[in-house]
Amino acid sequence: MKFDTSGLESTASVFGTAGSELVDGFSAAPAFELPTTTDVSFSFVCYALRFVWEGKSQNCLWVEFDFAFWFQFDGFQKEAVQMVKPAKGTTTLAFIFKDGVIVAADSRASMGGYISSQSVKKIIEINPYMLGTMAGGAADCQFWHRNLGIKVPENNQALMAKPSLPLSLIDALSTACKIAWQSQCRLHELTNKRRISVTGASKLLANILFSYRGMGLSVGTMIAGWDETGPGLYYVDSEGGRLKGTRFSVGSGSPYAYGVLDSGYRADMSIEEAAELGRRAIYHATFRDGASGGVASVYYVGPDGWKKLSGDDVSELHYKYYPVVSTEAPEPDRMVEA
């Protein structure tokens, strides 16, 4: 009797097993299907990326439409992942305290040195009692754009045009992941007549991201919510990692945010104190990290659901934390007319 492991494998390759379910009782796929990722356009994405990365050093063009290739970790993928890793230009944080969860994020999207937006919504409202933060994703695609642009020879106009193809597909992919995930959570709620737990929602997202592993997504997200077991907080990333914890910060500004968060954290804070801590941590991260800025949003998730507590422009917060103190400058010696 062969144990059915179809639920455990990554479903990044295609199967049409719906028909065989009836005939062979033991290989029925579990009720939860993972998304398949064999869109032909992905092979083209990979082809375009590969050409630009390695084709420059070769004289010939080779065509790779081999799906299996992309699930092996050769040097190209390692390089690619390494390049993308530090690029999540953002600061997001979340922590659990006695009354619930605080979620805070900045709102800046940067393209290398260019600030493309100061008003990006990084906190996603999944349902009335659960929030998710997305670091990377769309903002990150801009990094790909910059790097690909640099590597492409200036005199080849055709190649200059190419980078936008993988970038828009990765952007579309991370948006697609987000939508697929929200739909799955909602479907769970409808079929089971009860809300999905934070554990379940984070597991669904982790499975979705895992199935796209190695395809260039760079996403670090935190799922915060309140379910039947109380407050819950998970960190999920595009490598397929998933961690349960009480304090997380994700993004390029996270070291600065962690500093403030870890030193100011007490489990027995009130909601206002906790919100202030989150706000302050985001502010300090935006102060020092160039890729973070804009508006510091703070949300609170409690037993009745989430509530947006504040959205302050960090430049105004600056004057709150570092108020201008007038210093007595010594009077300059006056030039007296002789």
Add this chain to the structure above:
Amino acid sequence: MARYDRAITVFSPDGHLFQVEYALEAVRKGNAAVGVRGTDIVVLGVEKKSTAKLQDSRSVKKIVSLDDHVALVCAGLKADARVLVNKARIECQSYRLTVEDPVTVEYITRYIAGLQQKYTQSGGVRPFGLSTLIVGFDPHLGVPALYQTDPSGAFSAWKANATGRNSNSMREFLEKNYKETSGQETVKLAIRALLEVVESGGKNIEVAVMTKDQGLRQLEESEIDAIVAEIEAEKAAAEAAKKGPPKDS
């Protein structure tokens, strides 16, 4: 009408699915089974046909667990039951893997019922010839639940129900005598219902109870015998009270 019962995908002119109805007949020939839901306990009981002398009785357990907190008893074709139970067990674990939560009783009942329905709407297969009684506790709220499914794929929740042989008499008894009970009282009610149609004695009944904390527990023959004796004593006392004090002759 004979023309309409060969392939189950075909309706009869008056709207019957004959194969499904024949499957229900198979259920009616199966062992009597009863399920009762109490406030903090659920009880399943099933008739045990006397085992042959050389048969190892341990291999014929009829009340099976699907997970730590869900159990099931079937009436009908035992081989079909095995296949269904295996699929349900895999689904319980698959659900645990995907959402890191145990299944609710309603979810797994819906899955089993869905499976039974699928086999009434496909070519070349016949329906499962069994009805199930599924009991368990909600993993978060701790509330007990009892569900029944049948070969057509319909399912519903019950406070107490019976299926298999003579299920109508058992159900009538339960309707007359059901009240919210807990603990040992629920067990007694289930056994009393079963004794309406089954020969008395621990040898002929299999009973299992499930509580939130201790999961599924099969009752020993001696325990069942003790409860049966209690029930008979109560019955005798009730009879005597009805007859009144002996008349002086």
